[in-house]
Amino acid sequence: MTGLLTLFYKELLRFWKVSLQTVLSPLVTTLLYLLIFSHVLEAHIQVYPGINYSSFLIPGLVMMAMLQNAFSNSSSSLIQSKMNGSIVFMLLAPLAYWEFFAAYVAASVVRGAVVGLGVGLAGLWFAPLSLAHPLWMLAFAVLGCGMLGAAGIISSIWAENYDQMAAVQNFIIVPLTFLSGVFYSIHSLPPFWQAVSRVNPFFYLIDGFRYGFFGVSDVSPRLALEIVAACFLALSLATLLLLKSGFKLRK
Amino acid sequence: MTLPALEIHQVYKSFGRVQALQGIDLTVQQGEFFALLGPNGAGKSTLINILAGLALADSGKLAILGHDVRADYRQARRSIGVVPQELVYDAFFTVREMLRFQSGYFGIRNNKAWIDELLEHLALTDKADAYVRHLSGGMKRRVLVAQALVHKPPVIVLDEPTAGVDVELRQSLWAFIQHLNRQGHTIVLTTHYLEEAEALCHRVAMLKQGQVVTLDTTANLLNRHTAIQLRLKLAPSCLPAALKELSCGQDGELFKLSLRRHADLEGVLATLRESGIEVEDLEMVKPDLEDVFLELVK
Numbered sequence: 001m002t003g004l005l006t007l008f009y010k011e012l013l014r015f016w017k018v019s020l021q022t023v024l025s026p027l028v029t030t031l032l033y034l035l036i037f038s039h040v041l042e043a044h045i046q047v048y049p050g051i052n053y054s055s056f057l058i059p060g061l062v063m064m065a066m067l068q069n070a071f072s073n074s075s076s077s078l079i080q081s082k083m084n085g086s087i088v089f090m091l092l093a094p095l096a097y098w099e100f101f102a103a104y105v106a107a108s109v110v111r112g113a114v115v116g117l118g119v120g121l122a123g124l125w126f127a128p129l130s131l132a133h134p135l136w137m138l139a140f141a142v143l144g145c146g147m148l149g150a151a152g153i154i155s156s157i158w159a160e161n162y163d164q165m166a167a168v169q170n171f172i173i174v175p176l177t178f179l180s181g182v183f184y185s186i187h188s189l190p191p192f193w194q195a196v197s198r199v200n201p202f203f204y205l206i207d208g209f210r211y212g213f214f215g216v217s218d219v220s221p222r223l224a225l226e227i228v229a230a231c232f233l234a235l236s237l238a239t240l241l242l243l244k245s246g247f248k249l250r251k
Numbered sequence: 252m253t254l255p256a257l258e259i260h261q262v263y264k265s266f267g268r269v270q271a272l273q274g275i276d277l278t279v280q281q282g283e284f285f286a287l288l289g290p291n292g293a294g295k296s297t298l299i300n301i302l303a304g305l306a307l308a309d310s311g312k313l314a315i316l317g318h319d320v321r322a323d324y325r326q327a328r329r330s331i332g333v334v335p336q337e338l339v340y341d342a343f344f345t346v347r348e349m350l351r352f353q354s355g356y357f358g359i360r361n362n363k364a365w366i367d368e369l370l371e372h373l374a375l376t377d378k379a380d381a382y383v384r385h386l387s388g389g390m391k392r393r394v395l396v397a398q399a400l401v402h403k404p405p406v407i408v409l410d411e412p413t414a415g416v417d418v419e420l421r422q423s424l425w426a427f428i429q430h431l432n433r434q435g436h437t438i439v440l441t442t443h444y445l446e447e448a449e450a451l452c453h454r455v456a457m458l459k460q461g462q463v464v465t466l467d468t469t470a471n472l473l474n475r476h477t478a479i480q481l482r483l484k485l486a487p488s489c490l491p492a493a494l495k496e497l498s499c500g501q502d503g504e505l506f507k508l509s510l511r512r513h514a515d516l517e518g519v520l521a522t523l524r525e526s527g528i529e530v531e532d533l534e535m536v537k538p539d540l541e542d543v544f545l546e547l548v549k
Contacts, residue, residue, distance in 0.1 A: 002355055002358045002359070002360055003355060003356050003357070003358055005355070006351075006352055006354075006355025006356055007352075007355075007356065009355075010344075010352045010355075013343075013344075013348070014343050014344075017343055018343070080342075081341070084339060084340070084341070084342070085335075085337050085339035086339050086340060086341040088305060088335055088339060089339075089341070089349075089352070089353060089356070089398065090356060091303075091304060091305055092303055092304065092305065092328065092333055093328060093353070093356030093357055094324065094325035094326075094328040094329050094356075094357060094358070095356055096325070246307055250304065250305060250306055250307050251266070251300070251305070251306040251307070
């Protein structure tokens with residue numbers, strides 16, 4: 001376990017050393033969303049009865065920040081190691097592929113949680129927030145960050161350069177998070193876009209996470225949890241198989 | 252029976268249509284100081300990468316102290332320390348942090364004493380808390396050496412460790428590596444500085460186009476492959492016809508003759524005397540590994 005714990009600690013230290021960029025910057029960006037959207041739409045929209053729009057918005061923004069930062073953590077660390085060659089230090093060591101996976105995913109979960117906690121606490125200044133089902137909230141947070149941590153590993157193994165890596169982030173991860181019901185309930189969408197939303201796994205993450213706060217959701221939280229858990233397992237399995245094969249890492 | 256430090260049997264590796272390794276067979280015994288030489292593209296780094304687990308062989312068997320590099324990769328990697336050829340580092344961390352992490356990857360928790368010793372031997376003590384990105388090329392190279400040694404591997408592989416390193420540092424690095432060799436560590440070295448291999452290594456393997464073209468002790472290679480060169484300045488400046496068959500070139504007034512043995516000198520001098528030619532200057536040049544290398548890779 002020493003190898004795994006060391007790699008995990010190294011990954012934590014890596015993002016903590018540049019916390020202005022990795023923690024404070026996404027926190028400020030997310031709070032700007034909250035500030036603008038809540039002020040503009042507060043008086044016009046009420047998604048769930050008895051819950052004002054700012055309160056509705058906060059869990060979605062927290063989850064969005066967590067997902068994007070969990071993805072960034074594993075993907076940016078690995079692509080940098082690949083590009084500058086320092087990945088050899090890990091490849092030369094007797095680390096098992098599953099230790100590699102566990103350390104990177106766990107560090108992604110921590111980074112996601114730190115940013116999410118920051119956004120959530122700062123959000124309390126804008127609107128009140130209840131916590132109806134904390135364990136559900138926690139389960140969606142951990143599974144969501146784990147999913148994106150694994151997706152970050154896969155993307156950075158596949159990407160040959162920073163440009164390809166940025167393409168995955170900008171053309172897949174960001175659209176999926178924005179179109180997942182962060183700012184609205186999918187019931188407000190036309191039937192076609194509702195159907196499209198239902199094939200976006202991020203929708204279930206946001207919806208289930210929001211259920212943890214308010215006890216209300218667009219779809220059954222149990223179904224959401226099952227879909228999210230299945231996605232996490234599928235991505236984890238794919239990552240483990242890639243790491244075991246040495247694809248693009250061990251020539 | 253003592254296990255060999257490295258056992259490499261019928262290893263093949265290709266990159267697309269390029270055959271990088273074509274049936275390499277090599278055994279390195281424990282405690283040896285072994286050189287792996289060859290021109291660029293001969294397959295030296297590929298072979299080292301496969302040993303270290305950075306690349307995967309298409310076929311063949313490789314074992315480090317009896318541990319298969321695929322089936323028993325954890326033990327194999329614990330047994331080997333590799334200094335990579337490229338100057339790679341993680342920009343986020345200091346020298347000491349890098350060494351602590353590398354120890355941890357190898358399962359070692361409290362390694363401060365050995366890290367301090369390594370830093371001292373490699374003249375890095377005052378740079379321990381500096382970021383690696385701020386160090387000079389030579390210092391970065393030394394950090395790589397320290398990282399390779401952090402888990403006290405019985406087999407140490409150095410892939411061009413002195414490239415771009417100044418003379419003073421090169422000498423201190425070799426003194427340290429020789430010290431480790433005397434303590435029983437097996438050293439495998441690739442270098443472009445052939446005089447280093449000649450001075451340090453007991454045995455040499457030369458690779459060409461992915462094959463071992465020669466494998467022998469350094470002394471045997473030097474005796475076997477290259478003649479002694481005799482350089483003569485003559486008055487009058489002409490070479491008798493009887494010596495023309497020994498000629499291997501001319502540099503201005505300097506005639507170069509190739510001799511198999513030192514004893515052949517007597518015959519050359521006798522021929523010159525009989526021809527009435529006086530020797531104004533004479534120099535015997537012993538072959539070095541570079542001559543052997545050039546002869547073999549021709």
